Amino acid sequence: MSAQLTVHNSLTRQKEIFKPINEGAIGMYVCGPTVYSDVHLGNCRTFVSFDVIYRYLLHLGYKVRYVRNITDVGHLEGDADTGAEDKISKKARLEQIEPMEVVQKYMNGFHDMMAVFNTKKPSIEPRATGHIVEQIEMVQEIIDNGYAYEKNGSVYFDTVKLAGEGDKYGKLSGRIIEDLLVETRDLKNQDEKRHPSDFAIWIKAAPEHIMRWNSPWSVGFPGWHLECSAMSTKYLGTNFDIHGGGNDLKFPHHENEIAQNYGSCNCEPANYWLHTNMLLMNGKKMSKSVDPETGISNSIAPEELFTGDNPNISKGYSPMVVRFFMLQSHYRSTLDLTDAALAAAEKGYRRLMEGNKILQALAPSKNSTAGDLDKEVNDLIQSANDDMNDDFNAPKAMARLFELVSKINGLKDGHLSIDQITATTIEKLKATFNTFIFEIFGLKDDTLSSGGNGEFETLDGLMQMVIKIRQSARQNKDWGTADTIRDTLKELKIQLKDGKEGTAWSKE
RNA sequence: GGUCGGGUGGCCGAGUGGCUAGGCUCAGGUCUGCAAAACCUGCUACCGCGGUUCGAGUCCGCGUCCGACCUCCA
Structure with missing residues (x-):
C-alpha cells in the first residue's frame, strides 16, 4: 500500500513501481480484436479491464496515448504458413462479400459493444491494412539486420539467431528454443523454414487469397504479429510504457512482437507488459461445442x-x-x-x-x-x-x-x-x-431512467403523486388500495420503500 | 510432454507471515398495517502431507486436482 503506482509486469513476473519514460505522459498499446466475427464476451472482459486501467491512469493526471489496433488482415487460421488461410479472407469467401465488408461489419459491432459496456475510446485505433507500408519497411529492416530470410516469396523471422543472443527470445513466455523444436507438430511448408519455431512476417499469397499487396518479395500479405510491432512503433515510438493484451496472446503473439522489435531496431518495445486473465463460464472455458449430455453449449x-x-x-x-x-x-x-x-x-x-x-x-x-x-x-x-x-x-x-x-x-x-x-x-x-x-470504474446508474431531456423529472413527479395518493389511503387504513398501488408498480419493476421519513422509489 | 497460473467459508471473489476483505445466499432480530428496503446479530474458510518460523491461506518441498498457452480461440 502506497501512494505510488505499482503494476505487475509479465516480463519480470513481479510487481514493479511504475515509472513512465516521460514524466506525466504514458504510451499504452493494447492488442485489439480481429474483426472476422462477433465480439467474444471474453474479449469484452479484456477491454473492460484495460478501460479501468486507462481510466485510472487518466485519473492520476497522466496524459495517456492509448493505442488499440483493429486486426483486419494477417491473422491466420492454422500456423502462419502459406497453407493456412487468413480469417478475414475466409469469412469474405464464405459470405461472398468484400473482405472490407466483413471488417466493417464486425468492427461496427465491436464498437457498439464497447459503447454498451461504457468503455472509453482509445486515442488512436489503427488498422493493419492501413499500415502495410510501415509493415513492409519493418520486414526490410529485419532482413537488413540479418534476423529474417526470404524463401519462395515469403519472409521468416530467424528465431534461432535471436535466441542465440541471450534471453531475447522466450523471455516473456518462459519458453526456450529447444522445447519449441520438440513441441512443434507437423506443419505445412515446414521446409521453407530453417527452424520450426521461425514464424512468417511476410506471406506470399496463394492464388485464391483475396487480400494482397505488392512487396519486394512477393504479392502477399503481412504476418499477424507484425502489425502490432509496426503500429506501436509508429504511434508510440520504439520504446514505450505499457503493452497489454489477453493472457493467451503471450505466446506466440507478444513473444514474436518483441522479437520483431529487436530485429528491426534492437530495442525492447514496452517497459511493462500487462496481461488480463480469461473469463470462464461454469468453471470451464467457453466453447461453442455442444455438450452431448445436456445438449447445450458452454x-x-x-x-x-x-x-x-x-x-x-x-x-x-x-x-x-x-x-x-x-x-x-x-x-x-x-x-x-x-x-x-x-x-x-x-x-x-x-x-x-x-x-x-x-x-x-x-x-x-x-x-x-x-x-x-x-x-x-x-x-x-x-x-x-x-x-x-x-x-x-x-x-x-x-x-x-x-x-x-x-x-x-x-x-x-x-x-x-x-x-x-x-x-x-x-x-x-x-x-x-x-x-x-x-x-x-466507468459504471453508469441504470437504476434511474436515463432518458435525459427531463424524462426522469417527469417520472419522479408522477411517482411523487402516486406515493401521495397511496399515503392517504394508508392513513385511512385502506390497505387494499395501498397494496394495489404497490403491487401494480412492482409489476412495472418499480419498487416502493417505506421508511421513517416517507416513501422512496426505485426502478429494479 | 513442456511453459505459465491457480485450488479460500453454501456461491462469487480479495488477501503473501501475526490484524474483520467485500458482494450474494441462509438463519434470528429491529423497524413496518403487512411486505419490501434499510439496519443489527450469527454462520469464521483457506486441496493433502511434510518442512522453515515464536507464529503460515500467506514462504519451501512433494503429492493431487483444475485452467490457460504450446494448435483456431480473448
Whole structure:
C-alpha cells in the first residue's frame, strides 16, 4: 500500500513501481480484436479491464496515448504458413462479400459493444491494412539486420539467431528454443523454414487469397504479429510504457512482437507488459461445442447475456451489472461467470448505486466534530486509493466502497450520528464516490431512467403523486388500495420503500 | 510432454507471515398495517502431507486436482 503506482509486469513476473519514460505522459498499446466475427464476451472482459486501467491512469493526471489496433488482415487460421488461410479472407469467401465488408461489419459491432459496456475510446485505433507500408519497411529492416530470410516469396523471422543472443527470445513466455523444436507438430511448408519455431512476417499469397499487396518479395500479405510491432512503433515510438493484451496472446503473439522489435531496431518495445486473465463460464472455458449430455453449449454472446436468451442463465443482466461483475475480480485472475454470480452482482450493483444516491442527498450537520467515524471514513477513502495504486486492485477498492455504503446506510438510518463527521469529510466522500463509480470504474446508474431531456423529472413527479395518493389511503387504513398501488408498480419493476421519513422509489 | 497460473467459508471473489476483505445466499432480530428496503446479530474458510518460523491461506518441498498457452480461440 502506497501512494505510488505499482503494476505487475509479465516480463519480470513481479510487481514493479511504475515509472513512465516521460514524466506525466504514458504510451499504452493494447492488442485489439480481429474483426472476422462477433465480439467474444471474453474479449469484452479484456477491454473492460484495460478501460479501468486507462481510466485510472487518466485519473492520476497522466496524459495517456492509448493505442488499440483493429486486426483486419494477417491473422491466420492454422500456423502462419502459406497453407493456412487468413480469417478475414475466409469469412469474405464464405459470405461472398468484400473482405472490407466483413471488417466493417464486425468492427461496427465491436464498437457498439464497447459503447454498451461504457468503455472509453482509445486515442488512436489503427488498422493493419492501413499500415502495410510501415509493415513492409519493418520486414526490410529485419532482413537488413540479418534476423529474417526470404524463401519462395515469403519472409521468416530467424528465431534461432535471436535466441542465440541471450534471453531475447522466450523471455516473456518462459519458453526456450529447444522445447519449441520438440513441441512443434507437423506443419505445412515446414521446409521453407530453417527452424520450426521461425514464424512468417511476410506471406506470399496463394492464388485464391483475396487480400494482397505488392512487396519486394512477393504479392502477399503481412504476418499477424507484425502489425502490432509496426503500429506501436509508429504511434508510440520504439520504446514505450505499457503493452497489454489477453493472457493467451503471450505466446506466440507478444513473444514474436518483441522479437520483431529487436530485429528491426534492437530495442525492447514496452517497459511493462500487462496481461488480463480469461473469463470462464461454469468453471470451464467457453466453447461453442455442444455438450452431448445436456445438449447445450458452454458459451454465451454478450447480447444473449443482456436479453437472457441463453440456457446458461435464468434471466438477462444489464451491461452495467456485467461490468460491475467484471470489476469484482482482479484483472489477472480468471473470472468464473455463472448465473448465481451474476445475480449476486446485480444485487451488489444496486446496493452500490442506492448507497451513492443516499450519500449525495446527505446534508452535513452544522455542529459536527471529527469523531472516530470521521477517521474511519477518511481511512477507507485512503485505502480505496491505495488499492487502485496496488496493480489496479479494483475488487479491493470496491470492497472499501461497500464498507462506506454500510456507514452511509447507518447515517441514513440514524444508527450512526452525522455529528461525528465533518462537512469537509462528507464532501470528500461524495466526491470520492462519484469519482470511483463513474470515472474510474466507468459504471453508469441504470437504476434511474436515463432518458435525459427531463424524462426522469417527469417520472419522479408522477411517482411523487402516486406515493401521495397511496399515503392517504394508508392513513385511512385502506390497505387494499395501498397494496394495489404497490403491487401494480412492482409489476412495472418499480419498487416502493417505506421508511421513517416517507416513501422512496426505485426502478429494479 | 513442456511453459505459465491457480485450488479460500453454501456461491462469487480479495488477501503473501501475526490484524474483520467485500458482494450474494441462509438463519434470528429491529423497524413496518403487512411486505419490501434499510439496519443489527450469527454462520469464521483457506486441496493433502511434510518442512522453515515464536507464529503460515500467506514462504519451501512433494503429492493431487483444475485452467490457460504450446494448435483456431480473448
